[in-house]
Amino acid sequence: MSVDITPEGFADDGSYNLRLYVAGQTPKSLLAISNLKKLCEEHLAGRYRIEVVDLLVTPQLAAGDQIVALPTLIRTLPPPLKRVIGDLSNTEKVLVGLDIRRRDNL
Amino acid sequence: MDRSFSPPLSQAHFDDLLERLREAEETLDAIRHGEVDAVVVGGSSGQKVYTLENADRPYRVIIEQMREGAVTLSADGTILYCNERFADILGHARESLIGREVLHFVAPADTPVFAELMAHGPASGRSAELSLINADSVGVPVNFSVVDLDMGQDSARLLCGVVTDLTRSRQRSHELAAANARLAAEIDVRRRAEESLEVALDAAGMGGWDLDLAQGLIHGSKRFDEIFGREGTPGPWLVGELLARFLPEDRPAVQAGFEAARRVGSIEFELRIERLADGARRWIHVKGRVHRQQGRNGRLAGVVSDVTTRRMTEQQLRQAQKMEAIGQLTGGIAHDFNNLLMVIGGSMDMLEEHMPGDERSRRYFAAARQGVERGALLNRQLLAFSRRQDLRQEAVCIDDRVHSFQGLLERALGETITLQLVEPEARWLCTTDPHQLETAILNLAINARDAMPNGGTVSISTRRVVVDSERAQSVGAAAGNYVAVSIADTGEGMTPDVASKVFEPFFTTKAVGKGTGLGLSQVYGFVRQSDGFITIDSTPGQGTTMTLHFPLTDDPEQARAKDDAAVTLRGTGSVLVVEDDASVRDIAVRSLGDLGYTVFEASHAQSALDVVASGVGIDLVFSDVIMPGDIGGMELVQRLRRSHPAMALLLTSGYTGQAMADQPRPADVQLLAKPYTRATLSAAVDAALEKARARLRDPGKPGV
Numbered sequence: 001m002s003v004d005i006t007p008e009g010f011a012d013d014g015s016y017n018l019r020l021y022v023a024g025q026t027p028k029s030l031l032a033i034s035n036l037k038k039l040c041e042e043h044l045a046g047r048y049r050i051e052v053v054d055l056l057v058t059p060q061l062a063a064g065d066q067i068v069a070l071p072t073l074i075r076t077l078p079p080p081l082k083r084v085i086g087d088l089s090n091t092e093k094v095l096v097g098l099d100i101r102r103r104d105n106l
Numbered sequence: 107m108d109r110s111f112s113p114p115l116s117q118a119h120f121d122d123l124l125e126r127l128r129e130a131e132e133t134l135d136a137i138r139h140g141e142v143d144a145v146v147v148g149g150s151s152g153q154k155v156y157t158l159e160n161a162d163r164p165y166r167v168i169i170e171q172m173r174e175g176a177v178t179l180s181a182d183g184t185i186l187y188c189n190e191r192f193a194d195i196l197g198h199a200r201e202s203l204i205g206r207e208v209l210h211f212v213a214p215a216d217t218p219v220f221a222e223l224m225a226h227g228p229a230s231g232r233s234a235e236l237s238l239i240n241a242d243s244v245g246v247p248v249n250f251s252v253v254d255l256d257m258g259q260d261s262a263r264l265l266c267g268v269v270t271d272l273t274r275s276r277q278r279s280h281e282l283a284a285a286n287a288r289l290a291a292e293i294d295v296r297r298r299a300e301e302s303l304e305v306a307l308d309a310a311g312m313g314g315w316d317l318d319l320a321q322g323l324i325h326g327s328k329r330f331d332e333i334f335g336r337e338g339t340p341g342p343w344l345v346g347e348l349l350a351r352f353l354p355e356d357r358p359a360v361q362a363g364f365e366a367a368r369r370v371g372s373i374e375f376e377l378r379i380e381r382l383a384d385g386a387r388r389w390i391h392v393k394g395r396v397h398r399q400q401g402r403n404g405r406l407a408g409v410v411s412d413v414t415t416r417r418m419t420e421q422q423l424r425q426a427q428k429m430e431a432i433g434q435l436t437g438g439i440a441h442d443f444n445n446l447l448m449v450i451g452g453s454m455d456m457l458e459e460h461m462p463g464d465e466r467s468r469r470y471f472a473a474a475r476q477g478v479e480r481g482a483l484l485n486r487q488l489l490a491f492s493r494r495q496d497l498r499q500e501a502v503c504i505d506d507r508v509h510s511f512q513g514l515l516e517r518a519l520g521e522t523i524t525l526q527l528v529e530p531e532a533r534w535l536c537t538t539d540p541h542q543l544e545t546a547i548l549n550l551a552i553n554a555r556d557a558m559p560n561g562g563t564v565s566i567s568t569r570r571v572v573v574d575s576e577r578a579q580s581v582g583a584a585a586g587n588y589v590a591v592s593i594a595d596t597g598e599g600m601t602p603d604v605a606s607k608v609f610e611p612f613f614t615t616k617a618v619g620k621g622t623g624l625g626l627s628q629v630y631g632f633v634r635q636s637d638g639f640i641t642i643d644s645t646p647g648q649g650t651t652m653t654l655h656f657p658l659t660d661d662p663e664q665a666r667a668k669d670d671a672a673v674t675l676r677g678t679g680s681v682l683v684v685e686d687d688a689s690v691r692d693i694a695v696r697s698l699g700d701l702g703y704t705v706f707e708a709s710h711a712q713s714a715l716d717v718v719a720s721g722v723g724i725d726l727v728f729s730d731v732i733m734p735g736d737i738g739g740m741e742l743v744q745r746l747r748r749s750h751p752a753m754a755l756l757l758t759s760g761y762t763g764q765a766m767a768d769q770p771r772p773a774d775v776q777l778l779a780k781p782y783t784r785a786t787l788s789a790a791v792d793a794a795l796e797k798a799r800a801r802l803r804d805p806g807k808p809g810v
Binding site: 022023024025026027028029055056059060062063067068069070071072080083084085086087089097 | 125129132133135136137139141142143144145146148152153154155157158162164
């Protein structure tokens with residue numbers, strides 16, 4: 001099961017397609033959803049699509065993106081595939097991980 | 107993706123590896139730093155998600171917050187986990203419970219129930235009510251529900267339990283039960299009150315009723331139905347159905363009563379109904395009040411009673427009162443009438459001496475004298491009716507009297523009538539005047555004869571009757587024992603209308619000239635004066651029974667001797683006549699003068715005392731009883747008896763009932779009844795003088 005929480009009026013022109021894998025309503029999962037939503041609104045307003053996948057309900061979907069720990073955020077578009085693990089509370093790390101900001105400090 | 111080593115590595119391949127390494131490191135890093143709380147584990151049966159510790163916190167919080175006890179048990183009933191609430195229910199610290207067997211806390215009586223609950227059952231939940239023993243050794247009622255926890259085939263069996271404390275709900279149930287019991291008790295009390303009200307109403311002879319104005323239905327008690335004579339059909343009455351029971355002429359009044367009740371709030375009437383069961387006409391008294399329900403007049407409720415007996419008693423009382431009034435009127439007239447007869451009779455006595463002796467004059471004279479005598483008889487009857495006649499009360503055996511004048515009775519009844527004297531059970535005595543009694547029985551016998559022109563039987567019987575207070579009230583006499591003498595005929599009988607009038611003076615059904623209409627009035631007066639009463643039992647065509655009731659006595663007092671004179675006795679001496687009526691006084695003076703006495707006269711008591719005081723020498727004072735002025739005849743003779751013990755005294759009166767009651771006449775003073783003839787006057791004067799002379803001869807003897 002996946003839930004699309006992309007805002008209305010999204011145009012498919014080089015924007016971000018994000019997929020968040022969670023495990024039911026574990027604290028980190030809840031936190032991750034909350035953080036991601038906030039982050040996208042701040043930095044990718046109008047050019048992102050989010051899909052939340054609950055692996056407690058559909059564990060078989062874990063295989064596709066080789067998910068090992070939850071929550072995990074996957075950038076499916078633009079390529080290449082990017083992956084950020086954790087509750088997404090470190091905004092800087094997420095922005096770098098998703099190539100929204102240059103990886104200067106790494 | 108090809109993971110085998112194959113030199114040389116391209117730059118792209120290298121970058122890819124580097125990227126993968128970085129991702130792996132980041133994943134490990136995230137796990138190490140606790141940024142994730144769930145991992146995905148691959149296995150033979152596919153992917154599985156395991157949440158890390160604390161990941162189930164929201165569930166735990168819910169479990170800890172809830173008001174139910176939650177517990178995880180091993181298959182053998184060991185407590186592996188419990189929430190705070192579960193520990194609360196048992197009153198133990200939570201830590202001390204983990205690892206203990208839950209069975210330890212189950213009330214001994216409930217162990218079989220618990221064992222069944224724990225037994226491996228269907229996968230779905232199951233529950234039972236049982237008692238857990240808390241730290242204070244008090245049983246806590248709970249609902250214990252368990253469900254098997256599926257941990258996979260290899261794992262040990264676990265059970266999850268939810269324990270609901272039923273103490274509060276049990277308490278509520280008890281409270282509810284108590285409230286129910288209270289309500290039931292209240293209903294019981296009310297029902298009893300209703301029942302006792304009905305019993306009380308019934309005892310009072312009243313029926314209860316309740317009218318629903320909207321529905322037009324009347325609910326009545328059992329007695330209500332009885333009063334209206336409805337049998338065997340219980341249930342409410344329709345208003346119209348009930349209205350139809352009333353006599354047609356009374357119905358408008360009933361309707362008006364109910365109409366008015368809506369306005370004034372109450373109803374009361376006394377009207378006639380025709381009873382359903384036997385068609386009898388009864389008087390009923392209805393009384394009620396409006397129940398106001400939410401401001402509108404919804405119901406009328408009240409009582410009804412059959413007052414026919416009371417109405418009859420009232421009617422009898424009215425009749426008795428009317429008779430009493432007539433009696434008083436008659437008595438007054440008779441008194442004056444006596445004086446008139448006195449004058450006529452006395453004047454004739456004197457005229458007789460100056461009368462020419464021819465046959466014709468004597469015949470006229472005899473006719474006139476007969477007229478006076480008949481007038482006197484009529485007057486005596488009137489006085490008897492008005493109870494102003496003097497009765498000589500004594501103990502009388504009615505049967506002895508009847509037997510003593512049986513011959514007279516048979517002659518009076520004639521040949522076509524059979525006289526039957528019923529032998530009584532005992533020879534009772536009653537208090538009355540024997541001569542008046544004979545007259546009364548003769549009177550009734552003659553009436554009986556006249557009711558049987560074609561012959562029949564008159565039977566006379568006596569019996570003892572006990573009159574209770576209720577009956578005494580209705581007949582206007584005292585309660586107690588009575589001797590009843592019945593004179594029954596087999597004649598025409600009377601209608602109730604005639605029966606109610608027979609005692610009225612001058613009422614007669616006989617042809618003009620055949621009866622005076624005073625016979626039964628005289629009987630009535632005489633019986634009432636004897637403190638008795640009369641009942642009439644008569645049915646047209648079946649004969650009449652008149653029953654006279656006299657008070658029973660067991661004191662066989664001897665009859666007083668009576669004295670009567672038939673011859674004129676001349677005498678000598680001085681007589682003072684005291685009489686307020688000039689004509690009567692004149693007659694008396696002349697009569698006494700003719701008899702040889704020296705006569706003085708006085709018009710009232712004071713003047714008589716003056717004459718006596720003047721010392722003219724009076725042998726006898728002859729005084730009227732009733733006179734105007736301060737001193738009556740009775741007091742006059744009392745005074746003279748004290749001042750002149752040797753003086754002879756004689757009283758006279760038209761009637762003396764009242765005066766006698768006020769002041770008893772001295773035992774040795776005779777009373778001469780008006781109207782008197784010259785003969786009776788002469789005898790009375792002679793006797794009084796003889797008595798005085800006897801006293802002089804033998805002063806020790808008080809009166810003779």
